[in-house]
Amino acid sequence: MRSPAQLEAVLSSSQATPLDALTPYGKRRFLASLRWNDKGLAAFNSDILVRELEPQQLAGVLAFIGAEAHLPALEKELTGRPLRMQAPSADAVARLEAIERLAADGNRDPAKLARRYVDLYRLRFSELTLADLPPADLPAYFDAAALAAQGEIGSQGEPIYWNYPLRHMLMAYTALRDRGIDTRRSIDATVLRSLIQARQLDMAREFMRGKPHLHSLTVPAPKEPFGSGFIGHDGDRLAGTAY
8 A cells, every 4th residue: 555545445445455354343443543644554553463463364464565574573572362342432442542642643642641641531431430441441551551551751851741641551551450351462561661661660571470471572771861850750660550
């Protein structure tokens, strides 16, 4: 695929494509994630592919969209069986899509994204609320928190509004595990990368323990990238989280 017009022509013809290997919700969300420029496909949400597809299906989708170069890296994340769940509720989808639209904005403002996230989710995260959610809604809640947790690092190492999204992501992760949902397909790696970005390096190392499928990822050694006065988040543990 070299352009959205070419993709639309194929999809509107109703012919079978490798994208049909995705769940209907996964396919819709993946198509919405595609970003194009004058050279062709510029970006896509690989987590959806990693979660839902078998190796041959993944190779087929990447070839279909002209992104074969990503296959070796993504194949390494195919641990365990695909995570193919029912579609989330309309409410969960609407909340996640609002966050995804802001996250995909070319002029992305991390503070604006985090504020919008807090507006949409602050009252939705408690042990009671998460326990009442349908299982299919939990990945959507997790994904929204993970997107909002990707704040920029400030001069003192503090990601903008990192507190709510990162805590919520870990709460959603715990809820997924409590429901017996396999998190090895992209979800574990997302948690690890988010902890590293937030400079929660001790937590990241602890999280990796007993998860051999994450061993291709590396937790950096503690450094002082913001000057000698920098105090990282490792001394500011997130109380009450479990994984």
